Amino acid sequence: MHNETFVPTLATIEDIRQETPDIRSLRIVLDDEGFRQNFTFKHGQFCLISVFGAGEAVFCLASPPLWKDFVEITVKEVGKVTSAIHDLEVGDKVGFRGPYGNSFPFEENFGRNIVFVGGGIGIAPLRPLIWQTLAERHKFKDVYIIYGARSVSDLVYKEDLRKWASRDDIKLTTTVDPGGEDEAWQGEVGLVPQILEKVSPPTDSVLVTCGPLVMMKFVFLSARKLGFDPNDVITTLEMKMKCGVGTCGRCNIGNKYVCRDGPVFRLAEMEKLPNEF
Ligand SMILES: Cc1cc2nc3c(=O)[nH]c(=O)nc-3n(C[C@H](O)[C@H](O)[C@H](O)COP(=O)(O)OP(=O)(O)OC[C@H]3O[C@@H](n4cnc5c(N)ncnc54)[C@H](O)[C@@H]3O)c2cc1C
Ligand code: FES
The missing domain is CATH 3.40.50.80 (Nucleotide-binding domain of ferredoxin-NADP reductase (FNR) module)
Known part of the structure; x- marks a missing residue:
């Protein structure tokens, strides 16, 4: 099992679409065939992508689970990891872990x-x-x-x-x-x-x-x-995150961990939280 652990699985970039001057979407295929075939997620969940030598960052899963065999992420270049992602090319490898977080009601x-x-x-x-x-x-x-x-x-x-x-x-x-x-x-x-x-x-x-x-x-x-x-x-919500699974305490708002209790929240819930976001 790769999800719920800190161990990323290898994935290959299959396609890159330049959306805007500083935003690109990447289509990613998980290399492990068994993991890929069983991989599923819910709308609103996120993943962590690692770029070798640069680090790891959080991105929402931006393609629907009904599109099988790949996932898409959309990345805005803002700093170290996202710049490294913007330097990647089709065929390059990244680390992938997830899916994490709750989901939108459907x-x-x-x-x-x-x-x-x-x-x-x-x-x-x-x-x-x-x-x-x-x-x-x-x-x-x-x-x-x-x-x-x-x-x-x-x-x-x-x-x-x-x-x-x-x-x-x-x-x-x-x-x-x-x-x-x-x-x-x-x-x-x-x-x-x-x-x-x-x-x-x-x-x-x-x-x-x-x-x-x-x-x-x-x-x-x-x-x-x-x-x-x-x-x-x-x-x-988008708070700064490290572990993604509710253990490091980096993403809390009041007593809620955005990675584990969110990232999806109702306005009614948010109105009860401290205004830290
Ligand atoms: C649940 C979740 C989903 C996200 N989904 C996406 C997505 O789909 N696409 C996308 O482009 N980004 C997304 N982000 C934000 C993304 O994780 C950050 O932009 C990324 O971690 C920045 O890494 P860096 O190494 O490039 O930047 P750094 O070099 O670490 O920092 C550069 C700048 O970005 C700021 N920054 C760093 N992390 C965050 C963060 N989590 N939120 C806001 N600002 C941050 C820093 O304060 C700094 O100003 C998401 C974040 C979360 C928590
Ligand atoms: S990112 Fe570690 S507790 Fe949420």
Whole structure:
């Protein structure tokens, strides 16, 4: 068993997609065939990727479990390990451990409207849940996706966005910050929380959100203002982590370990935690 231990398993980079100037997605194949065939995870879980000579860092699993035989991660270059990942090429080896953490609720939302609200690379943890929701589309009422980035070139998953835009069973709204639009831009211009208020989805929906902390704080305020129940507003948190399995104490907020008790939390739960995130 590789998950629940600190021992990474070897994996090979099968494909690399440059999403934006500083964000790339990697398709990773676990080398051990037995482990690969039995490997599964839930939407919202994360993994740790190690680059030899550079170290280990945490990334959400950004492809849905229904895409078999590989996983995707989407990595923003911010420091030592993420820069080393940006230097990797197809065929290179990394260490992989996981999956870790809890997951987004899924079955309990059958029959409801779902609203996904993402900002920048923050759509990465929502992506598996979006694709799973679309695979079982008939089990949900309306599906809204509101996604924004600072500028057109900062939007990730442009191919996914094209696919979602072409479907008439998704209400997709894309937005960029004022000044981030180009001549060809046909989406909204405005900050994600403002666009959420403009779209004003039904407040008996489940709202799942992830993005920069400042965006999420305003999304929570907008959701409250629109009348959403804080039990129906769900997010995933990014605290600094080391072990990933609840032993090092690096990621705690109050008495919760984000790696073990999260990273997925409901707004109702977060409102009871110290404001340390
Ligand atoms: C549950 C979880 C899921 C994540 N998913 C993704 C993902 O899908 N894609 C992605 O690009 N990143 C993700 N991150 C953040 C990622 O783990 C950090 O960016 C990475 O560890 C930075 O490592 P580094 O060695 O490149 O940076 P360092 O050299 O260690 O630091 C560079 C800068 O990044 C900051 N930093 C380091 N770790 C974190 C962190 N955990 N959160 C925020 N800032 C940090 C440091 O304070 C510093 O300013 C996730 C983090 C968590 C906890
Ligand atoms: S990362 Fe070690 S306790 Fe959470």
